[in-house]
Amino acid sequence: MTxxxxxxxxxxxxxxxHRGxxxxxxxxxxxxxxxxxxSFTSERSLEDWRDWVLHVSDDQGDELxxxxxxxxLGRPH
Structure with a gap:
């Protein structure tokens, strides 16, 4: 477990x-x-999420x- x-x-x-x-x-x-x-993209918002990136890091701060x-999301139609 990590x-x-x-x-x-x-x-x-x-x-x-901050919780992980x-x-x-x-x-x-x-x-x-x-x-x-x-969860981010399903909220009602005007945010264009296509340029966002999720970074997954361990407890040492190393990006996995x-x-x-x-x-x-896939491509826009």
């Missing part, structure tokens, strides 16, 4: 995750990352992987 953090950013803003989540492996971290992206929001 504590990981899910920070979101674009070129103008950064949302820092305990995950068993990278697949669980990926699934949680997908849920984080969906990134998830561009477009990977979850």
């Amino acid at each position: 504590q990981v953090y899910f920070h979101c950013s674009n070129t103008k803003k950064v949302f820092v995750d 989540a305990v995950v068993g492996d990278l697949a669980e971290a990926r699934d949680h990352a997908t849920r984080v992206v969906l 992987f990134v998830v561009p929001f477009t990977f979850v």
Whole structure:
């Protein structure tokens, strides 16, 4: 089990995750990352989420992987 953090950013803003989540492996971290992206994008807002990226880091601050929001959202129609 590892504590990981899910920070979101674009070129103008950064949302820092101070709580994180305990995950068993990278697949669980990926699934949680997908849920984080969906939670941001499902809220009613005028924000264009296509240029946002979610950064997944361990408790040492090392980046494990990134998830561009477009990977979850797909292409605009």
